[in-house]
Amino acid sequence: MGFLDIKQATKSYGAVKVLHETNISVEEGEFLVLVGPSGCGKSTLLNMIAGLEDVTSGDIAIKGRSMLGVKPADRNIAMVFQSYALYPNMTVRGNISFGMEMHGIPKPEREKKIDAVADLLQITQLLDRKPGQLSGGQRQRVAMGRALTRDPDVFLFDEPLSNLDAKLRVDMRTEIKKLHQKLGTTIVYVTHDQIEALTLSTRIAVMYGGHVQQLGTPKEIYDNPANMFVAGFMGSPSMNLFPAKVAQANGAPAAEVTLKDGQTALLPFAGEAMTGHEGRDIILGIRPEAITDRDGADRNSNAVHVVEAPVELTEPAGSDTYVVTHMGGRDITGRFRADVQVSAGDRFPFAINMEKAVVFDPKTEARVARHDERRGHARHRHHRQRDGRRHPGGGPCADGRADRHPGTRAADSRRRAGARPVARLRRQRVQVARDVARRRRPRVQPRQLLQRRRQLEALRRGAGALSGRGFCRDDASRRRLARLALRLRDAGAVLRPGRGAVPGARRRGQRPDRTAARPLPPPARAGRARHGARPRAAGTRGAAPLRAAAGRRSGRMAG
Template identity: 55%
Template sequence: MAALDIEQVRKEFGRERVLKDVSLSIESGQFLILVGPSGCGKSTLMNAIAGLEPVTSGRILIDGEDVTHRTPAERDIAMVFQSYALYPSMTVRQNISFGLEMRKVPKAEREQAVERVADLLQISHLLKRKPAQLSGGQRQRVAMGRALAREPKVYLFDEPLSNLDAKLRVDMRTEIKKLHQRLGTTIVYVTHDQVEAMTLADKIAVMRDGHILQLGSPDEVYNNPVDMFVAGFMGSPSMNFIKATLEGGKGACQLRIATPEEADLVLPWPSARGADELAERAGQTVILGLRPEHFSEEDERLTSQAEGTLLTACVSVVEPTGADILLRLPLGQGEVTARVGPKCAITAGERLALRVDMDRAVLFDADSEHRIA
């Protein structure tokens, strides 16, 4: 295990700057996930950490040692690729032990390492098979086993589950989580799947256009996004964004949302959440961010209702998912997604009363898209 520090790393391909002064640090034993849309630079950053791509400027330190100009073999890292990268002519046992053999590890130690990781990954019964005889999930376990046999300072995973079907991807995600909990290894993991990021990571780095927009725990990134891009990228379904006008004075702010109907919708902003500071923006257009779970169904049978502001709207689309129901309904000049319980008896075209939990809402500047509350 080792701490990883990336200091002002820049990577240029000709005139194109792919990484733009990226800096981040993770402690020994932490699980860091790099997420972002295609082309944001996350795989390039991973390759730079591995030594597969030389950086234009900046430093990479593993366990306090500057490895910026060292070869991949000198960095003491192990990498699991999206394509598995197994040798088709070798058995599972040979694939796992090959790296150790190249490092001239004694045969007895190699055999011991193979048995250890095979038992850990539950592939002992596959050791005599070749990759062509394995399923996608089994191949991925072998690729992981080859990395684990090395016991390096840092493990790098480059979208290792993207070639698997949905159910197997969930199963393998659980196995990777268990593996990290057992071994306490330092892991850097690249994915475009924000569900993987939320379930696996100790820290998430959200990237866009070669920059790290936010680095924090899954809870911080999800509940306290720094801007609209992070808020919209993390979460499924993504956060709803509603244009509103900020009104009021100190201690009593509200958001006025223009609607196609006669009366505007007015949502009070909680006084405990910086209402005094927001008063300086009175009259400005802002963007209200509400996640689907910030809506809850109003139940007239209950004597005491959940806290929040009540709104009613005509439901346009009902999407049952089993565990819950997603509703599409108009709010402001567009539509929003609300997540309600599976017992909500509603059909498209009916009106529904919902509570809005403004204590969990967030506000963004309409021009810069940065969070303001």
């Protein structure tokens, strides 16, 4: 059991499942980074930890205590948002102390914490300024200072650096790293930038499509990716992925790749890797730093092989020069030293370190285990089958190594579930019809019934009854609502916008509406009223009410 435990947590919005079964255990003082592209579910998982989103199934526990049903204010967490969320009318001191004031902390203790946090974040000279007078980095420090004063169990950061420019982002990244080293608190950090994930974290959870693709240390994620998505997403530039075929070179397995001019090159694998896979089609993955010039290659490696290939493009980057060539039908990027003289169109020798090569299955996109890893994976698979856990996606298991990869079994299950919402809606309609026939309150409220009920409630309150503003989104619905209002008015109801409806005549067996507003007073008349004439009824308009009143007067005079 860890300090923060996420156990089989899922999140669904209706029939759409945005976060699948997630298992993550965070130790005390650990810096966990949730990284992935937009829409992968990382912010949803962070909001579930904070209590801003409900957990559909599973559990989230902090310090052994389940957080299901616990309000965000009672979880002892602090959250730093992407948009800073500072009060513009308060000074920096007021923003930092506002949360402590709400919790009833005495003023001397508040001032002591403000001074300590300001000194830690180096914002002492900014305490009397307002957010509008601060830069983006200073605002982010104020937001972190407000979170630090709470002394929480877990810090939650939701992409706090995405609004900053490149240089300021690097500076704030260093500040957050120093802050974690000083305080030693547990931090869960969400970002889409893989560089932030690699530099800040003690462990990384790579997410895609609502699944945790891989969970491990930055070195494990970078050197041993579980599938092609992790390999292509982590790192800048990303890992080179190109098709190859396992062949024999001097009695040892080697990767056979095709160059742009149609020639083939053999790249022998290191050690006994890929033994017994001769003739198999693979996807070869090599990092850019493992493809360089001869003098820049790793001299301690015995698996560096040189391949001459034409240079497609050069990209000087100051300290390095990125050189692009063509292998296996795809562009391959190598990282060269800055002083290497190379130009586009030259035929240049590329030194490739095959010790850093990673092999993937082109069908499942999962990593193919090397010969020296098979025994460990076989033992891991034995324990998994004994515990009754399935092995998703064909890659390593999710408990610390990897997780399901999109496009395999997860996609098949989503396709099979495509007809479920339609069938569910049909069952709801049938259930509503049965409940109405039995004169019971429907247990299922479809969207149309909820819309009609809101219209009727708005009509009874009299708020926007004739226009349907806020309840009817089209002209047809507004006309329908106006006709219904006229019917109630003809029945004797007086509509007062914003105050409710006053029944003028009620049906048999119907109780009077005591929550409605009082009737309108009779309108003032010019001159003196005739003796014996009744005042005009409130809310009566048109010729029909006047004829009815005249008929009553004539009958009384005749009597």
